[in-house]
Amino acid sequence: MLEIRVESVLLEKHSRPGSIRGAGESKPFMGSSLTCFQGQLLPYTSANLTLDLVMLFLYLGVEIMRIFFGSKGNLCQRKVPLTISLVLLGPSTIMAVYYMLLQTYVLRLEVIINAILLVFYVFELVLYTVGLISFSSVIISD
Template identity: 60%
Template sequence: MGLRTRGSPLGPRLAHRPEAGSAGWGWVPAAWPPTALGPPPAGRRLSSVSLEILFFLNGWYSATYFLLELFTFLYKANLILDLVMLFLYLGIEITRIFFGTKGNLCQRMMPLGISLALTFPSAMMASYYLLLQTYVLRLEAVMGTILLLFCALEVILEVLTLSTFSSMDSF
């Protein structure tokens, strides 16, 4: 059962999709069925499941890292600059994970590339909290090392996923 349409090819059309269980005609955008810009065919899913799992785990870990760093700042009574950098880190990390997840699930190279580019400032801030603070607690050292491990694994998987996306675009 296919899609039957009627109406102008320049505007919205009425479409009837009996396989979707619809009782009658309804408005469907003019670009129905999906064109080359739509999702790939069902047999060609290129998203990386391991990258998506890593993004999910890193999201929870980043929230935990942020809260524990905030509490250690209260314990150490650090400068305002470190606190501002922590909130900047949080903003970069949220944006990076959002773009990485969207790029991976939608199989788009641009959001995944933005996520890859934002990984480096995130790793630089994590290395600052690991190495360049005046006083680093052992808890911060362990958490910073785990965070840098997450960043390194994500860089590797993002590069592999981007190469998979680009190799499939050439065919």
């Protein structure tokens, strides 16, 4: 009964020898919850599950730095932290696309969450660009 439910949630399985596999999201709780769910109920080898967890924590580190520099640049109206956050948006986008399309087991829930995440990344890109343009036009006088 449990296996039938898991297979109904499963979207597709990619099996390419030698490819990097991962699971999770940028949000710490959701990513770790989905990785634990996949690790417990889907037939993972220990090497793939370890790789999934390592990639999840690397992605989490990039997201924490991106959000920190973005908020710091926005609150202080500084171009350098905002530019660093804009540069870190690239790896975050690549990881979101990877989790949505290229991991070993792609769940429908992960596809939906990552699609929403990519929409927010587009909004962030537009707002970062507007912020950088407005911060460059501001003349700071002491």
